[in-house]
Amino acid sequence: MSAPVVASTEEVALSLALAIVASSPAPLLLLDGELAVVAASASFCDAFEIDAATAQGQLLSELGSGEWGQPKVGSLIAATLAGAAEIEAYEFDLVREGKPSRQLVLSAQRLTYLDLNHTRLLLAATDVTEIRATEALKDEALWRNIVLLQEVRHRVANSLQIIASVLLQNARRTPSDETRSHLKDAHQRVMSIAALERQLAGSGEQDVELKAYFNTLCESIAASMIEDPEHIALLVTGSKGEVSAAVSVSLGLIATELVINAIKHAFVDGRSGAIEVGWNLDGPHWTMSVTDNGMGMPKGSGRRAGLGTSIVDALATQLGAAVEVSSARPGTRVAIIHPSIRLVEIPEPMAGADAVNRPAA
Amino acid sequence: MESQGPKKTTLLIVEDEILPAMSLRDELQDAGYVVMDLTQRHGEAIGAARVLKPDLALVNIKLQGHDAGIELARELKEMGVPVVFISGQVSRARSAATVAIGSFPKPYSATQMPAAVSYLLARLAGETSQKCPVGLEVFDIELEASIASRA
Numbered sequence: 181m182s183a184p185v186v187a188s189t190e191e192v193a194l195s196l197a198l199a200i201v202a203s204s205p206a207p208l209l210l211l212d213g214e215l216a217v218v219a220a221s222a223s224f225c226d227a228f229e230i231d232a233a234t235a236q237g238q239l240l241s242e243l244g245s246g247e248w249g250q251p252k253v254g255s256l257i258a259a260t261l262a263g264a265a266e267i268e269a270y271e272f273d274l275v276r277e278g279k280p281s282r283q284l285v286l287s288a289q290r291l292t293y294l295d296l297n298h299t300r301l302l303l304a305a306t307d308v309t310e311i312r313a314t315e316a317l318k319d320e321a322l323w324r325n326i327v328l329l330q331e332v333r334h335r336v337a338n339s340l341q342i343i344a345s346v347l348l349q350n351a352r353r354t355p356s357d358e359t360r361s362h363l364k365d366a367h368q369r370v371m372s373i374a375a376l377e378r379q380l381a382g383s384g385e386q387d388v389e390l391k392a393y394f395n396t397l398c399e400s401i402a403a404s405m406i407e408d409p410e411h412i413a414l415l416v417t418g419s420k421g422e423v424s425a426a427v428s429v430s431l432g433l434i435a436t437e438l439v440i441n442a443i444k445h446a447f448v449d450g451r452s453g454a455i456e457v458g459w460n461l462d463g464p465h466w467t468m469s470v471t472d473n474g475m476g477m478p479k480g481s482g483r484r485a486g487l488g489t490s491i492v493d494a495l496a497t498q499l500g501a502a503v504e505v506s507s508a509r510p511g512t513r514v515a516i517i518h519p520s521i522r523l524v525e526i527p528e529p530m531a532g533a534d535a536v537n538r539p540a541a
Numbered sequence: 542m543e544s545q546g547p548k549k550t551t552l553l554i555v556e557d558e559i560l561p562a563m564s565l566r567d568e569l570q571d572a573g574y575v576v577m578d579l580t581q582r583h584g585e586a587i588g589a590a591r592v593l594k595p596d597l598a599l600v601n602i603k604l605q606g607h608d609a610g611i612e613l614a615r616e617l618k619e620m621g622v623p624v625v626f627i628s629g630q631v632s633r634a635r636s637a638a639t640v641a642i643g644s645f646p647k648p649y650s651a652t653q654m655p656a657a658v659s660y661l662l663a664r665l666a667g668e669t670s671q672k673c674p675v676g677l678e679v680f681d682i683e684l685e686a687s688i689a690s691r692a
Contacts (some may be wrong), residue, residue: 334629338558341648345564348651352567367650374648382631399675403653 206304213299215240215257227307228274228282240303247276253286260288260301271308283309326384333381340374348404364404365440365488371400372436376429388428391420394457397432398439405443412447413454414439418468421461430495431459431468431516437488438470438514446474446511453511466501466518473511492516550662551575553595555586555613556627557604564651565599565627572655581605583613590622597662599654600641602628614640623687625661627654631678638680642687645677665691 187195198219201210207224209217217235225232230243240257241249252272270288275281284305291300344367351363375396379388394416402414423431435457442455451474459468492514496503501518552574556562559579566576577593580586581604590598598617602610611633614624618640626634629647642665645657657677663670664684673679 337629337648342558342560344648345558345561345651348564349560349567371648371650378629378646378648381629395675400650400653403656403674404650 201302206306209240209303209305211240211257211301211303213261213301215301217243218300224305228305229276229279245277247274250275256286257288257301257303260290261299263290282307283312330381330384333377337374337377337381340370340377344370344374361444368401368404368436368440369433371404372397372432373429375400376425376432380425386425387422388425389420390423390428390431390459390461391416391418393428393432394418394435397435398457401436401439401443405440411452412443415454415456416458417456418459419461421459423461427499430499434492434495434516435468435470437492441486441488442470442472442474442512446472446476449475451475467515469513469515471508471511471513473508476507476509476511477505549575550597551577551593551595552658553577553586553590553593553598553617553622554579554627555581555598555600555604555610557581557601557606561647561651565654568651568655569658572659574655574658583609586613587616587620590617590620594620595622597658597665598622598624599627599645599658600624602626602630602633602637608633611637611640618687621691623661623665623684625657635678638683640683641680642684643677643679649676 198210201208201219201221204221205223206221207227208221209224210219212218216237216239220230220232220235222232224230225235228244235243240253250272252270256270270286272284272286273281274284285308286303286305288301288303291302293300347363347367347370351360351367354360354363376388376393379393379396380386383389398414398416402409406412406414439455439457446455447453453473455470455472457468457470460466493503496516499516499518501516504515504517506513506515550573552569554562554565554569554576556565556579559581562579562581566579569576577589577595580589581601583604586598586600598614600610600614600617602608604610604613608630610626610628614626614637617624624641626637626641626644627647627649628634628644631644631646634641634644634646643657643661645654649657653674653676656674660671660673660677661679661684664679665688667688
């Protein structure tokens, strides 16, 4: 055979194919049916410290110190050659003596081309050691954040409890009935927020299950503020539902004020009765209400102006909700009505105006 | 103040935070219980419990920066003193359900504790008619064991 001056089309095609493999930026091996190396990319030789000069013609299992001869690699290739399944993202650990092991993702593909007599197999190896390590670090950082947040919430709850206990002792030691009453209110307000922080610390969530929170809250109010449980019953009738932490802290404080107000004013004539804390999370509109069956508001008196009332009004405004006071015949119902609960956004001022027109449920 | 209540019952409070502990003591004394001197130290608590044999010990899990309350509860249990945990570490308390008869998690209002104590003492006396206060978690197996060991 005389040397041709111009290479044949076949030779051109072959050299192009080999050049493509050799220059691939991703580590690549072209193997024949006996699993000998036809071509190895420079990136492959670099990444896995294979001698590029001798690689060609070597069996895959003989490359390097034989680290590519693992049964795992063999089974991947056998499956690919059998055409049973195309296997993507096959992970294995490249273990080499005296060198740190690498985590690889392998994918093998049998090439379809015109020469049916020669099997060719393309093996791509991606080193994911660093990516996996970064992912693990991220997961750990995330986990630490959650643990830290819970720890902070525990501490907040503990600090609030310390403040609450000081207010309670202050209330016990003051000779003035009025001052004592104010201090006990303050104690209860602090406990309302403490209960929420504890619930958040326990759940690890950003949202608050309202039923559990209000049960805890009302139990605490009943223990502190109701002297005779036979006289006034405090009931929680709302169903289960979740509200964001920011909204629930306001709702808890509003409920605290309304319940304390009812305990103090609705049953002053010695009558017995009940106070009911309810809410309705169904549909786009959201309502929370505190209803008592006490003596009701004196005619023409309007709402009692006090710290409690101004707290309720202020928090309702902050939530973009309307406060609606009505007669429960007997007793009084105060409802906080919001057209749709917003979990994070700042409420628009117009949101409340819509709700005012809604009749009480 | 302390001896004309419903029962001449003695309580031990072991709590890391002195101010909530004082509130707790005041409320429980008002409810008629005899409350031993407040302590947050393991040795003091054991020594005092040996002398005065409290009917119930209220123990925080975290004591002086460590989770020493569980070990303290174990020793109190061996002395025949039932323990209720008063701790914000709800899951730790649950995991130590073999050394305590219940858990009343923080943040409790001190005003809630007399009802919880009354309920637990009634259960220890074999009465089951009282309603369990919201927030109080009873470790029934340990409570029954405690009753049996006293009988």
